[in-house]
Amino acid sequence: TAMPSLDNAPGSLALALSLGFGAGLGLGTSLQLRSSRTNPSFAAWSALSGALGGLLWQVLLCCCTSKKEHDDRDHMSRIWQYMLLRGQHGHQDVEALHVHEASAADDDDSRNTVPARPVHYVLRRNADPRIDQAMYVRYDPAACLKTGAIFVVIPGGNYDESDIYSDEGQSVAQWLLELGITAVVLQYRCVSKGHYWPAQYQDWQECARQVKAQAASWGCDASRVGIIGFSAGGHLASYAALTASTELRPDVQVLVYPAIDTRTPHEGDAIDPWYADRGYPPKEASSHLLVTAAAPPAFLAGISSDEYCPASENTDVYAQELTKHGVPFEYALHTEEEHAHGCGVQDWWSKPCEDWLRKLGWAAQPEEALLRPSGELELQPETAAEEAAKEEVAEEEEEQDAVATKKKKKRAKKKKQTLPESTA
Secondary structure (H helix, E strand, C coil): CCCCCCCCCHHHHHHHHHHHHHHHHHHHHHHHHHHHCCHHHHHHHHHHHHHHHHHHHHHHHHHHCCCCCCCCHHHHHHHHHHHHHHCCHHHHHHHHHHHHHHHHHHCCCHHHHCCCCCCECCCCCCCCCCCCCCCCEEEECCCCCCCEEEEECCCCCCCCCCCCCCCCCHHHHHHHHHCCEEEEEEEECCCHHHHCCCHHHHHHHHHHHHHHHHHHHHCCCCEEEEEEEEEEHHHHHHHHHHHHCCCCCCCCEECCCCCCCCCCCCCCCCCCCHHHHHHHHHHHHHHHHHHCCCCCCEEEEEEECCCCHHHCCCCCHHHHHHHHHHCCCEEECCHHHHHHCCCCCCHHHHHHHHHHHHHHHCCCCCCHHHHCHHHHHCCHHHHHHHHHHHHHHHHHHHHHHHHHHHHHHHHHHHHHHHHHHHHH
């Protein structure tokens, strides 16, 4: 997490005191880290002094800031919390803690490799985080698997909530990493917090611009940026794939139990349809009404028993429009009731999607194929060569037999011709 900006900090005296106190705290903490193992009492006194230091910090703020500057105390308090956390833990200690937790949680050596840490980005750097909480998180695959492709992941939530760390966010990113694909999970602004449509689409646009601009520095290909969305995120993903400008338009689209028709569900009361006068996308933003021949290739996944986004009203309709306009796509329809809306990554759609992505050259080959010994890969060509050699030997033997038979017949004929003369 980036350190908060000091641009709006209180007066210079408070700032000087904060820097001096921070330096002292850092020195004391470094001594604590070295001495806590051998001298527990010293560690206890250090912790107590840290708490007293925090109290002193608040007193100094009250004494040294003017009435006009009191509004910025919350900002400086956040800086204090940041400095305290950094002083107590430090990057190396936290990483060691993560390694220890991973080892204790799972003894399987194949899952004991610490991956690259996700990288967090604020979508608009100058925005007030109390109002605009849009952000995205980048997840990088292992270098040995990396294909250079990128997917922007759009979680669902009826446009009322957006959670990076849900089953439709971070879990999807971790699945993409196994395929060698870099994942960017977007947290967009929500209608429930006063951000009416098209705020969500504008968040995706800004995210797409930044992803395209930074792709090369991430070791990725800016010409291979796809989008995957779930539920309401599926509507946003399809809308982006169909209406974005050429430079931002996704190269492929993956829609999992998406909301295509903004008035779905037409039957039942599992959830209310979207109405524009409540801040949701209007009827004209229904994705099936926007399909053209320029739409990118698609992978669709629908659930026939879905009460929130029925396949018959959404993925089926979208598939019909893609067919009508000649857009290539694949469709996985789940007809059983074991998985419901919001199920996230499941084999019934993720496995065929993996095959589809490999056909496009976006996903890495299966791990078992990469780890297979080279001798096994050459087994079939070697066997074919041996069979060809055997056939050639057999043909030569047949020819030799034929020649030998011919010679025998010739000698027998000669012998028969000479018999009368000898008898005479």
